[in-house]
Amino acid sequence: MTTEQTEVAPEESIDSTLTETELATAAPEVLATSLGDYLQAWWRRIKSGESGAVPIIAGLIAIIIFFQIERSAFLTNQNLVNLFEEAALYVVVGAAETFVLLLSEIDLSIGYGVGIGGFVIAELIAPPVNFPWWLGIIGGVVAVGFLGFVQGTLITQLGLPSFIVTLGGQLGLLGIMLELANVDPTAVGGAIQVAPTSPIYKLVNSNMSPSLGWIALAACLAVFAAVKLARQRSRRARGLHTQPIGVTLLTLASVTVAGVLLVYVCNSNRSALAVVRGMPWVIPFVLVIILAYSWLLSRTRTGRYIYAVGNNPEAARRAGIKVNRIVTFAFVMSGATAALGGAIYVSTQGSMATDIDGGGLVLFAVAAAVIGGTTLFGGRGRMVNALLGGVIIAVVYNGLALMGVQAAVQDMATALVLIAAVALDAVVRRRSSTR
């Protein structure tokens, strides 16, 4: 075994015999042996239209530049923090939808999952129950996760299309939410107030201290760099192909720049009247969710099976994967994550009321995932896509609102972005299936 490893030659270097197919489908770090190779492979992948997040980030930057030219108030830190707070809910519901989209299913009930989650959380933390905030969140997650379990079970056991089951679910969950408000005597006029002292309220409305922001950033960057470098070292020790060190440094540098910018924007004073500084708690809340889910998808067996089932359920079944269990799990995660969105919604509103637009919210959920680059056809997509997509939606709404565009036009503009994203998805898919 050990002698075997020493004779393993370093992986093949990229060269002119690399086929277009290989270039188009492989991540650049799989083939590249130097930073130059990497950038070259990366560029060719962009040209062939299959480079994951890069065109989406480019699109986002283009939109931002457009709004900044139109309205100089766009890139002020006050507006940017507003924008992040708006994006938080879109990102989380997008992440919820990603679980089921990866299986080429859809969950149309997410919007009222947010509603029920919000009500359960608000009722649990308010008098007379007075649970601590975290128990409230757990209660909401369990409740909506269970509703996801019911829908997932109907879909898998009866073989029903998820589109229909969750369309019915949308109505059913709306009913459950209204009933929750009805039976609760403290919900005056269908609304429950959340005490401003509650951590749920503070999620959006209160900030980390600026120094805590910097310390947290430094800690995260240190852990990220340490993990990445340790991984590289252990792979090299085993004689496996490693990313060129230049690429690693480039990645670390860009993550550092992004992190510093984020903390800097949040930590600068954003009010003319009083001093308002620091990162709203909702930002780390959302980032932790995305990080945890990315880890679930990429590092655990369940995550691997989600991708396998999403691409080829028959192959997955033959490999011994319990396909039904994976599908049900995805619907549970979708519901549970919607409940986390409920916490954000409650915090933003300062209360929970039955006027929540769950039908509109589910469109944002699908839009965030798909705009960010997750396919509707299953098997391709990541949690980061929901993060990007959610931010793009928030940017579009925020920018158009700054320009004084009517709500109707804002909706139409978002619809255009969504359709463009879906069209791009379909084109990429057609291209890869005709290979």
Place this chain on the structure above:
Amino acid sequence: MPVGRIRADPADGTIRRETLKLQRSQDPMSTTESNGALLSLRGISKRFGPVQALSDVTLDIPSGQVTALCGDNGAGKSVTIKTIAGLWQADGGEMLWEGRAIRHNGPREAEALGIKTIYQDLALCDNLDIVQNMFLGHERLEHRLLDEDAMETAARQTLKELRVTTVRSIRLPVSSLSGGQRQSVAVAKAVMANAKLVIMDEPTAALGVTQTRMVLDLIKRLAAGGVAVMLVSHNLNDIFEVADRLAIMYLGRLVVQGPAAQFTPQTTVEYMTTGTSRQMAGTA
């Protein structure tokens, strides 16, 4: 150990079964069968409603050899391999695995024994890379997380042993591979799972000359490594190139089986189309 050549004579089958019983009663620890076959089908039959898909199929598959199963369309080849793979149970007859009667409920049990079937559609996930596909359903874990490095090392080792050298990186998604390379990945996946019997349904059907060459070489190496290979194919060139043994089916019956040297393309075609051969009748 070898008790004469295998014949398509039903009487012979009965005799051998008795020999087997005898041997087992004498030496209960022994797992080797009298004729050395890894898997033996004895009088297997299978019916789908009015269709008698298999009747009295008797077949031996020895380790370290390539057994080619041939027959015209609808002869029952696919039904035979699916029966072995555990997709359904036979209506009658018995299966002996290393001399023991087995009855598996479902493909998982067949796989647990070491029977790995590679269907024509290969059952690979296009969005996963070679390593991920090779370990699908059998991922290695470390602290309950995927141990990518261990899997990559093992996958590399297996591909190297099989001398699959044309893939540029084992972290490429299988969507970027050629037909022959995909076939190789499917075979490597079977080897990885420690298969003792690898069944391949038409592995070269969709491949060009070079790729066919590659897969045939792979099949030979697989058998040379001690694995029993069962190959379903319509292509006589391929069959005569790699097969050590031939078994020919006709209308749901196994009409003849024996060492490949006993057959010529002409007699094979005769068996496949008529179920008998005038030339072979005396010699087989």
